[in-house]
Amino acid sequence: xxxxxxxxxxxxxxxxxxxxxxxxxxxxxxxxxxxxxxxxxxxxxxxxxxxxxxxxxxxxxxxxxxxxxxxxxxxxxxxxxxxxxxxxxxxxxxxxxxxxxxxxxxxxxxxxxxxxxxxxxxxxxxxxxxxxxxxxxxxxxxxxxxxxxxxxxxxxxxxxxxxxxxxxxxxxxxxxxxxxxxxxxxxxxxxxxxxxxxxxxxxxxxxxxxxxxxxxxxxxxxxxxxxxxxxxxxxxxxxxxxxxxxxxxxxxxxxxxxxxxxxxxxxxxxxxxxxxxxxxxxxxxxxxxxxxxxxxxxxxxxxxxxxxxxxxxxxxxxxxxxxxxxxxxxxxxxxxxxxxxxxxxxxxxxxxxxxxxxxxxxxxxxxxxx
Numbered sequence: 001x002x003x004x005x006x007x008x009x010x011x012x013x014x015x016x017x018x019x020x021x022x023x024x025x026x027x028x029x030x031x032x033x034x035x036x037x038x039x040x041x042x043x044x045x046x047x048x049x050x051x052x053x054x055x056x057x058x059x060x061x062x063x064x065x066x067x068x069x070x071x072x073x074x075x076x077x078x079x080x081x082x083x084x085x086x087x088x089x090x091x092x093x094x095x096x097x098x099x100x101x102x103x104x105x106x107x108x109x110x111x112x113x114x115x116x117x118x119x120x121x122x123x124x125x126x127x128x129x130x131x132x133x134x135x136x137x138x139x140x141x142x143x144x145x146x147x148x149x150x151x152x153x154x155x156x157x158x159x160x161x162x163x164x165x166x167x168x169x170x171x172x173x174x175x176x177x178x179x180x181x182x183x184x185x186x187x188x189x190x191x192x193x194x195x196x197x198x199x200x201x202x203x204x205x206x207x208x209x210x211x212x213x214x215x216x217x218x219x220x221x222x223x224x225x226x227x228x229x230x231x232x233x234x235x236x237x238x239x240x241x242x243x244x245x246x247x248x249x250x251x252x253x254x255x256x257x258x259x260x261x262x263x264x265x266x267x268x269x270x271x272x273x274x275x276x277x278x279x280x281x282x283x284x285x286x287x288x289x290x291x292x293x294x295x296x297x298x299x300x301x302x303x304x305x306x307x308x309x310x311x312x313x314x315x316x317x318x319x320x321x322x323x324x325x326x327x328x329x330x331x332x333x334x335x336x337x338x339x340x341x342x343x344x345x346x347x348x349x350x351x352x353x354x355x356x357x358x359x360x361x362x363x364x365x366x367x368x369x370x
Contacts, residue, residue: 013157013210014101023105024096027112028089031136034077035085047081050132059120061128063245065238072124076116078134088136095140095170099147107206108143115142115199118227121234122194129242131188138191142199144174149203153212201227247309251316254308258301258323268293283345287338295334302327 034056039045043052054060057074064071079085100108119138127133151158151167158166174196181189204223207215272290275281281289305324311317 014098017104018101021097021100023109023112024092024100027096027136028092031077031079031085031089035079035082038078045082053078053080053132053134056134058132058134059124059128060132060245061124061239062241062243062248064124064128065241066245068245072117072120073113075120075134076113076136076139079136080134084135088140091140092136092143095143095147099143099150102147102150103203103206103208107208110206111142111146111199111202112139114202115139115145115195118142118198118231118234119191119193119195121231123188123191125234125237125239126190127188128239133188133191135188135191137188138195141174141177141192141195142202144170145196145199146203148174149200150209153209157211198227198230201230243311243313243315244309247311248314248316251308251314251320254304255316255319255323258305258327261297261301265294265297283341287341287345290334290341291338295331295338298327298331298334302331 035043038048038052038056041052041055042049043056050058054063056078057071058078059071059075079088096108096112099111102108103111116136116139119141120133123131123133123138148167148170151163151170155163155167178189178192178196181187181192201223204215205220205227207220209215268289272286272294275289276286302324305320305327308320310320314320
């Protein structure tokens, strides 16, 4: 039979199983929609800051292993820049349409998602504390593996030169991409390898064919068992996170709350300086205002900040330490000022209080301007 007719028959039989590939199209639409939404939340067009990636669910050991295991799935749909999104979308459109027709929609989406999860789990084991990762690459490599296995099993139905083109081209792409991951920094190669291996096992476990004989049940069960064992081993091998992500988030929220409160304290301090220069307040009144509006807030802030987790591995640990020292210093300085103002009030003659205040309040407070 002419090779072109054999090839045409191969595609026709695939199209009979699924005339369209809506799942592939839907996944690409979801990826693009999430990328656009990330742009509106501060992500970069060419590269997104780690903070934005993490807020959208990127894979990172301190966060994922702190109870946020959903990141293993969410990260599949995140892309860290437009080139990352474009390359993955083109690859998925190319192989996804073929693989979706090969395996059907349910098997296809199962292989896609589970390959992505396994790839992200392997990535967590290999570089969990060193990198913030995301992207559909692991899932796409799983689809490539599944398509290659299907093509190999159906090779008798495909013209030889076309089989070499389809199978050889797909295999070469996968191998070159994985090889590139070993020499180019910034590529999450562990997710690629994990996705490819799991995709191969999944397509055997979820065996589907056109004309090849049915996959022996023992092979399907063995592939599923291997995947379960490999997943369990990866879970056991998960590295200890450097810190708890929830602790870091707590530090950030409390630090931001203090910085906002400190602005109000500074405004109150400027009001005290103004009153002192006007000379319409006694030392006692100024001391009372400083105590209530400045000293007590600093004491409260110092106590709150001092009770926060002090793990030096936390990214915000140094900033927290600096703010604790700052609030301690300000607390002591304003405590001294309040005592000095009260002492001045106690030693003044009543009829000289107003004039003494007017002449000396600026000198008594000038060194404490924030």
